[in-house]
Amino acid sequence: MVTENDKRDRAALFRQRLSRALAEARLSQAALARAAGVDRSTISALLAGDSTRLPNAQVAAECARALGVSADWLLGLTDRRERPAELLAAALTMTEAPRALIDETIFAWHREAAGYKIRHVPATLPDMLKTRAMLRWEYGPHLGKTAEQAIGASEDRLAWMRAARSDYEIAMPLHELDCLAAGAGYYAGLDPATRAAQLDHMIALAEQLYPSLRLYLFDARRLWSAPVTVFGPLFAVLYLGRYYLAFRDSVRVDGFTRHFDDLVREAAVAARAVPGHLRAVRAQVSAG
DSSP states (O other): OOOHHHHHHHHHHHHHHHHHHHHHHTOOHHHHHHHHTSOHHHHHHHHOTTOOOOOOHHHHHHHHHHHTSOHHHHTTSOSOOSOHHHHHHHHEEEEEOSSTTOSHHHHHHHHHTTTSOEEEEOSSSOGGGOOHHHHHHHHTTOSSSOHHHHHHHHHHHHHHHHHSSOOEEEEEEHHHHHHHHHTOGGGTTOOHHHHHHHHHHHHHHHHHHTTTEEEEEEOTTTSOOOSEEEETTTEEEEEOSSEEEEEOSHHHHHHHHHHHHHHHHTOSBOGGGHHHHHHHHHHHHHHO
16 A cells, blocks of 8 residues: 555655756756646646655656656656666667677777676687687688787787786687697688697696686587677677677576576586696697
């Protein structure tokens, strides 16, 4: 049951927010009345200091539309001023991805999430763990960023990770390393020396940066993942190849977080065991 005190509190909050929105929109009461299709006296009554009156749904919606705010916000039902369409637009954005996960946009996302745990499933090997030779080979055939730009961005990301307060978890499929060692699939044509040096580089970084960097290896036949990065509780970014899809609503971010936690929970090789596994994979390159 809604008490008289409840009504007074709700009416007072409505008056406060309506008055604030009017001032920010630089509208007079008469101008708002015309825009909302009501008499000026109606607006005056809603703003009266001792009123317990609340508008009906249509008047609240028209006032909100005229002022560019949410009707739910005016009525005290939410603290978000944005209208539903604006909230949806903010919750899901699509940004062009010039090439892989090395570019200014995703680096800015990393800085925004400084201090939070960052969870990452890379498209190939983790960009920040690649050697210069690997990046030159990888970027050679592609338009957009040059290899030198990619190298600079990768090294900037690694330096940021070393200095930042964020923990970094990376989950990647076992077969990615097997393909690298064999020079198969994506890595077909990559010479053995570059492949061996890349694995040596990953071994060194996995040991040097643990536990702030934790690398997990999962079996993609048991549990598969698209490339995705989860920036703490703030947002999650799905990589499509030409575009990033960024999700900022808490429900979807929680879903991506649970997905990543499943990859870690089901990992075939846990973070502490990764250097040893990498050495075994590295030995296959030498044997080849």
